[in-house]
Amino acid sequence: MTKIPRILYAEDSLNDVELTLAAFSECNLANEIDVVHDGEEVLDYLFFRGRFADREKSAPAFLLLDIKMPKLDGVEVLKIIRESGEYKSLPVVMLTASKMESDILKSYSLGVNGFVIKPIDFTDFVKAIKSIGFFWAIVNTSPMSL
Amino acid sequence: MEFSVVVPVVAALSFFFAGLALGRRSMRIQMKKSQDTTLNIELEKMVAERTAQLKQAMEDQEAFAYSISHDLRSPLRHIDGFLRLLINKMDTRDEVVKGYFEKIYMASNRMSAMIDDLLLFSRLGRKELDVKPVNLNVLVHELIEQFKIIHQYREIEWKVNLLPTIPCDANLIKTVFENLIANAIKYTSKKPIAVIEIGARDLPDNLAEVFIKDNGVGFNSLYANRLFRVFQRLHAGEDFSGTGIGLANVKQIITRHNGKVRAEGTINKGAAFYLTLHK
Ligand SMILES: Nc1ncnc2c1ncn2[C@@H]1O[C@H](COP(=O)(O)OP(=O)(O)OP(=O)(O)O)[C@@H](O)[C@H]1O
Numbered sequence: 346m347t348k349i350p351r352i353l354y355a356e357d358s359l360n361d362v363e364l365t366l367a368a369f370s371e372c373n374l375a376n377e378i379d380v381v382h383d384g385e386e387v388l389d390y391l392f393f394r395g396r397f398a399d400r401e402k403s404a405p406a407f408l409l410l411d412i413k414m415p416k417l418d419g420v421e422v423l424k425i426i427r428e429s430g431e432y433k434s435l436p437v438v439m440l441t442a443s444k445m446e447s448d449i450l451k452s453y454s455l456g457v458n459g460f461v462i463k464p465i466d467f468t469d470f471v472k473a474i475k476s477i478g479f480f481w482a483i484v485n486t487s488p489m490s491l
Numbered sequence: 492m493e494f495s496v497v498v499p500v501v502a503a504l505s506f507f508f509a510g511l512a513l514g515r516r517s518m519r520i521q522m523k524k525s526q527d528t529t530l531n532i533e534l535e536k537m538v539a540e541r542t543a544q545l546k547q548a549m550e551d552q553e554a555f556a557y558s559i560s561h562d563l564r565s566p567l568r569h570i571d572g573f574l575r576l577l578i579n580k581m582d583t584r585d586e587v588v589k590g591y592f593e594k595i596y597m598a599s600n601r602m603s604a605m606i607d608d609l610l611l612f613s614r615l616g617r618k619e620l621d622v623k624p625v626n627l628n629v630l631v632h633e634l635i636e637q638f639k640i641i642h643q644y645r646e647i648e649w650k651v652n653l654l655p656t657i658p659c660d661a662n663l664i665k666t667v668f669e670n671l672i673a674n675a676i677k678y679t680s681k682k683p684i685a686v687i688e689i690g691a692r693d694l695p696d697n698l699a700e701v702f703i704k705d706n707g708v709g710f711n712s713l714y715a716n717r718l719f720r721v722f723q724r725l726h727a728g729e730d731f732s733g734t735g736i737g738l739a740n741v742k743q744i745i746t747r748h749n750g751k752v753r754a755e756g757t758i759n760k761g762a763a764f765y766l767t768l769h770k
């Protein structure tokens with residue numbers, strides 16, 4: 346039986362983490378979610394470094410990436426991921442607080458798979474998270490699973 | 492918060508006008524002392540400096556707007572989110588408790604609408620003007636058609652006279668008429684039949700005056716100038732919805748076109764807004 350891939354979620358705000366996980370819990374996803382809090386940790390996780398050196402050797406179903414994070418920001422992380430051999434086709438969805446046009450354009454030119462602005466209204470936020478989870482964890486087939 | 496946001500806007504504008512004034516002064520002095528080239532060079536240097544400062548001020552303002560939209564939005568989102576989670580956990584059969592939740596929820600919604608409004612206001616102030624001849628007849632009639640669809644159940648009598656063609660930024664002027672017409676429709680909503688009149692006349696010095704009048708609730712003309720300030724409202728939110736940014740946008744856009752705008756009103760009789768624009 347194939348293992349259900351995990352979801353990697355990078356977010357520095359603990360409030361956001363809590364709200365997003367609450368929203369995910371409404372989708373009844375079978376996937377486990379791993380949370381990291383800055384850009385460096387995303388890379389440590391993906392490339393099995395630091396506290397993730399002994400992590401099980403598997404790729405996440407997708408990466409949900411906040412833009413404004415300490416150390417490396419989301420756009421910088423995306424650039425490194427896309428330039429790497431292993432993760433150049435990892436599905437990445439940006440999840441960010443503001444509609445900054447330059448961030449959207451930069452992310453797409455770096456090959457992001459989706460860009461979602463966190464709605465202020467929590468009901469809308471839950472809907473957005475549910476559709477991200479439903480699509481990228483269930484509907485979509487990732488090349489990483491091949 | 493309102494104040495701290497307006498300050499950079501004002502700062503940017505005053506840099507801009509300082510630059511303009513300096514430019515004009517430099518021309519006058521140039522003519523008087525045409526031999527004195529050192530003075531000229533000096534002044535040109537100052538203009539260049541002011542222009543650089545203005546550019547910097549605009550960039551700062553953009554960074555500021557980003558910070559507003561990103562940093563102020565996040566805590567609001569958290570308030571809204573945890574409030575909903577709290578409601579789910581609580582016994583909300585108590586009407587008083589329910590009322591408090593409702594009020595927190597409405598307040599956070601209102602703040603989020605105001606953040607959006609401020610962002611738009613600041614963006615309108617920075618957007619470069621794309622000036623071309625614009626036929627106001629076409630523009631206004633298109634808008635009215637759209638409003639008629641939205642307000643199909645309202646009884647509105649439209650009286651639209653011939654309007655001039657004006658060199659202006661079509662998108663921005665559309666925003667102006669959108670706001671003025673939306674106001675006319677909103678503030679006549681308590682009348683059985685609304686009458687909205689739009690017209691124009693020529694003024695000396697190649698100017699045109701465009702007006703929009705309605706027979707709605709009106710206002711006391713004493714406060715006519717206040718209407719154009721950010722978030723200033725003369726009517727309570729319970730009677731008429733809105734945040735109070737519409738006319739501030741109107742004024743900003745008309746001022747950027749070197750035009751003028753003024754308002755007249757009579758309580759319970761109606762209101763009239765006049766735009767003076769260069770033809
Ligand atoms: N046609 C009108 N008749 C009577 N009062 C008006 C009219 N237009 C504007 N006002 C008054 O001027 C105030 C400011 O108008 P403005 O368009 O800036 O804000 P708003 O309509 O209250 O909200 P918003 O346009 O941001 O949704 C209004 O609150 C209202 O009191």
Ligand SMILES: [Mg+2]
Pocket residue numbers: 670673674733736737738
């Ligand atoms: Mg209005």
